[in-house]
Amino acid sequence: MDVAVIKYNAGNVQSVLYALERLGANASLTDNWEAIKKADKVIFPGQGEASTAMKYLKERKLDELIKELEQPFFGICLGLQLLCEHSEEYDTDCLGIFPVKVKKFPPEDKVPHIGWNNLENLKSPLLDGLDDNAYVYYVHSFFAEIHSAYTIATSHYITDFSALLHRDNYYAMQAHPEKSSVSGEKILTNFLKL
Template sequence: MEVAVIKYNAGNVQSVLYALERLGANAILTDDFERISTADKVIFPGQGEASTAMRYLKEKKLDLLIPELKQPFFGVCLGQQLLCEHSEENDTTCLGVFPVKVKRFQPESINEFKVPHVGWNSISDLRSPLFEGLNEDSFVYYVHSYYCELSEHTIASTNYVLDFAALMHKDNFYTMQAHPEKSGLVGERILQNFLNL
């Protein structure tokens, strides 16, 4: 099985490649149309800023390719947010796979919640084959200042300031706001379950 990891100058890609290697997947980092189109699975990871990332995707015409892909696709962290319609981060129009808005956390009190949301938090209301072998309220590791609103496509939620979409699913597209590669055995299991789809 070949897994294409989309290269778009967003950070944190190397740790995803290591995680896939540990699971025995043949993963390649690429922005090549053909390699991405013909891969068995596609992973769209990344940390960074939405408008810069979208600019790179448009330069490479990947903004046209990604929404048309038919194989199992997994967007992680910034990769989840870019699959939505719009992000408040620099007023960015995103890929539009999910009819969902990405918003910045606005805590009522700065003493109560810090932004970015960094650290371990639980995922609840689990409803997807991605969670096979996992328990309700399993913990995953987050680093983000923006969140995806809840929608009919939410398959797990997390509470921080408010309830937000921890993971989403629509057709062949799956997403996760937390970092599976930093989330210990829970994150490893989610990645493995994605590879098993």
């Protein structure tokens, strides 16, 4: 199975590639349109800042490509936030796959949210085999609001937020599955089976 991991100058990509390799996927880091379009699955990972990442995507017209893809697509951390409509981080318009706003956690002395936190209200085949309250690993200062149609799991830190989102072929997760031990490996395995 060929997995394209979208290159857009965001951090934390290598650990995603290692995790996919451990699961037996043939993964490559690329910003090449044809390679991304041909892949069986696409992963959009990253840590970083929304406006810089969106600028890179637009310069390479990857923003247009992402909206056209039909194969299973998985955004991770910043990848989830960029799939939303708008981020408060430097007032950034994002890709709009999910009609959801990304906001900064208040207050300043409580961010970033780093560490293990549980998933609640699980409702997707992507989460098959996980117990309600399975723990995953977070590093983020911004969060996606909850959407009644597209939120497939929630977490709580200061406020409830979308831990995972799903719409059509697009899935996204705020935590880092590649750093989330057994729970994260299960989610990546489920994604590869979609």
